[in-house]
Amino acid sequence: MEQTTLQDALNAEEIRAANELTRRWLTGRAEVPAVASGLGIWPLLAVLATGAVEATLEELLDAAGIDIGQAADIPTALLDAVRSAPALNLALAAWAGPRVTFDPEWVEGLPVDAIGTLTGDPDVDRPVLDEWASRNTGGLIERMPIDVDESIELLLASALSVRTKWRTAFDERAPFHSGPWQGRGKILAAAYSEEVLRVGSDAAVLTVQGDDDIDVLLALGREETPAQDVMSTLIDAAADSGWGRPVSELTSDMPSIGVTFFEYEGPTPQTTPETSAVVPAFNLANDLDLLEDAASLGLELASDDEFAQFDRLAAQRLYVSQAKQSCMAVFSATGFEAAAVTAFGIDWMGSAPQPLHKHRRATVTFDRPFAYLARHRPSGLILIAGWVNEPGE
Incomplete structure (x- = not known):
């Protein structure tokens, strides 16, 4: 069966929306980071949007430059299309604690095979999350950029790597x-x-x-x-x-x-x-706290423990308590490799001369x-x- 390519999976406006998120984020900072990936954030905003309502939903969609129909389709389309790009790898995953009661429709729309489990014990959860980050970046990033010592009821993550x-x-x-x-x-x-x-x-x-x-x-x-x-x-x-x-x-x-x-x-x-x-x-690495850029990334309401609205995600009231990205890039004589792991922690609230x-x-x-x-x-x-x-x- 012929594989879908990235240029077939995303239309020109969607590609422009993803690139504009990168522009707005990086140019809006006091300092441009040494290395960062707006594409690592973009599908996570879409996943969050499918569980949000009212003002929180509007803010997420506006930041991602998409509508609610695209939010439901883009993450899966991206995952399918990247399989046709040998130099790229993209993975999305979700882990949930035992106290979260999900909306079945939200779970059904997730672009992942299954939701993993968070036990709440950092000694148990940390190795599982770190193994996922390392496996899905080919060892370029070895740790999930999230603090599991803090309370987390739901974790959404993306892993992106490129080698050429x-x-x-x-x-x-x-x-x-x-x-x-x-x-x-x-x-x-x-x-x-x-x-x-x-x-x-x-x-x-x-x-x-x-x-x-x-x-x-x-x-x-x-x-x-x-x-x-x-x-x-x-x-x-x-x-x-x-x-x-x-x-x-x-x-x-x-x-x-x-x-x-x-x-x-x-x-x-x-x-x-x-x-x-x-x-x-150059050989660069960076750890970014994305909540410092909540305005440009559409996370101001989503990260507000009073006003976040994720009624279509779970029965409990949840908000984004952590949003972080670890990334690296190496430019060498023979090639380029880079990776980014992005995580949203969600808690309750010689010849002749010529x-x-x-x-x-x-x-x-x-x-x-x-x-x-x-x-x-x-x-x-x-x-x-x-x-x-x-x-x-």
């Missing part, structure tokens, strides 16, 4: 010899004979293609531009193939952020754009802080995003 090998591998080079990161970091360099670099008025964006339909995009903004604005520009560039100008249309005298040009003579005529990229390797031809090569150098994101190439769905503030060692 570069189509063109990087070589390791000596540290930067100039710029803010001079003498620091493990430096990677690669050469491309295709359009991988676009330059706009406020940023240069490099697309590093991986196998299995995964791209990682890097954006270098102006030195004075806030990280939030660079991230927003990167999300625009990821969604619009016409953003900026390709390097083949640039001339050496055009001001281009982070880009220099080099002319040399080669034995054959130049027939394709030539671009060199110099990038620091003629030489002129060539022109552009070099983009990421020698100061920059934004990045990983996306599913065919659908444009943003999987992981963040800000590199320091080069990796």
Whole structure:
């Protein structure tokens, strides 16, 4: 049987809604996180919405950018579609304590095979939850980002991982010899004979293609531009193939952020754009308390122990008492891997000489802080995003 792809499972508006959640969340923070996943949150908001009513429901749907019908369908559609993407893994799960009396219709609509059990004993529950997080991220994240010592009656969680090998591998080079990161970091360099670099008025964006339909995009903004604005520009560039100008249309005298040009003579005529990229390797990890961003994530009412309304979820009055995400990303010479586990804790309330031809090569150098994101190439769905503030060692 033919598998459903992500671009078939989600329409363009739904993909835009998921990406806009990522934009609103990351750019609305005082600091852009080193690594985060809006996609890890998006289906959990949908699951919560199917159990909410009135103002709580409206807030969740507005944050997710969907309606109630989509909230019921999207989590299952995502799980089914990811099976056709070899580089991706996505899992959703729920665990409930013995005192929760669920609405049968809500349970029937859950995109999971079964609801696990919470005993209330941290020594019993913690190993089960940690094993699930590790198994569903291939060992990239080993712990569920939730405090089981606190009272939890229901736990909803997602686990997302992405692994890809570069189509063109990087070589390791000596540290930067100039710029803010001079003498620091493990430096990677690669050469491309295709359009991988676009330059706009406020940023240069490099697309590093991986196998299995995964791209990682890097954006270098102006030195004075806030990280939030660079991230927003990167999300625009990821969604619009016409953003900026390709390097083949640039001339050496055009001001281009982070880009220099080099002319040399080669034995054959130049027939394709030539671009060199110099990038620091990075290995980032982050733990985020999502309730600090409750407004942008639609969790203000859901996390209010007085006003949360989940009447379609259970007979008892419940509210989101914890919302956390653990995530990591590694950009190396051979590929990229990243993962995020998101959890909502819910409680009660050599030849002969030849003629030489002129060539022109552009070099983009990421020698100061920059934004990045990983996306599913065919659908444009943003999987992981963040800000590199320091080069990796």
